[in-house]
Amino acid sequence: MTKDEIRQLIQAGLPQAQVTVHGDDGQHFEADVVCADFAGKPMLAQHRMVYATLGERMGRDIHALQLKTRAV
Template sequence: MPMKASVVLKTLQDAFPEGQVSLQPLATDGDHYACTVISERFRGVPRVRQHQMVYDAFGGRIGTELHALAVKTAVPDATPDAS
């Protein structure tokens, strides 16, 4: 069963409570989302590791309950990356 947007958003907000999180659907199937996470925890962390930190919040549910998640990350006062 696809993961509801509200669950995706809460998972990210719980993982990054100090951060700003936004979520947009990429399709109407409830299985494809794009998120932006802005967090001070990303400062000095390579972009690949930042994205891993976001994916880690889902504890292996990406690819099963959540089919696809496009991720953009940034530190406060910076432009989110384009990946």
Template sequence: MVSANYIQDVISAGLACDFIQVNGDDGTHFDALIVSPEFSGRNRVQRHQLVYQALGDRMRAEIHALSMKTLSPEEWAQQQG
């Protein structure tokens, strides 16, 4: 079984993150808020592809579902007020 902290660590290791929070307590379903400068100028699909790339085969083997909110630092700053 995979933990939210493990997923968070894997994403952080493969993608520059200004902020990341992964939640999920059943070991297969997770939701993530990820803020990365690598998301600037990219659409949602491209951003999700970067996260999937960081996770590699874990998306197929260990994680059943991952819901993501992906923001650039600028978008994150706007949301924070």
């Protein structure tokens, strides 16, 4: 899994999101996700929304994903 693939998956699931993903070892990544859909939601709910876009890839193809989320 590459950082570009992760970015594309998140953007497909959250089309209005601005997504930046870092990580070059193929397993550990950092994502910064800014999305209007996060407005009024607690951080845990925001993170769950992002994890839902990645599905079963979390823990299988993606060993670790550090998230920074915020509303626009």
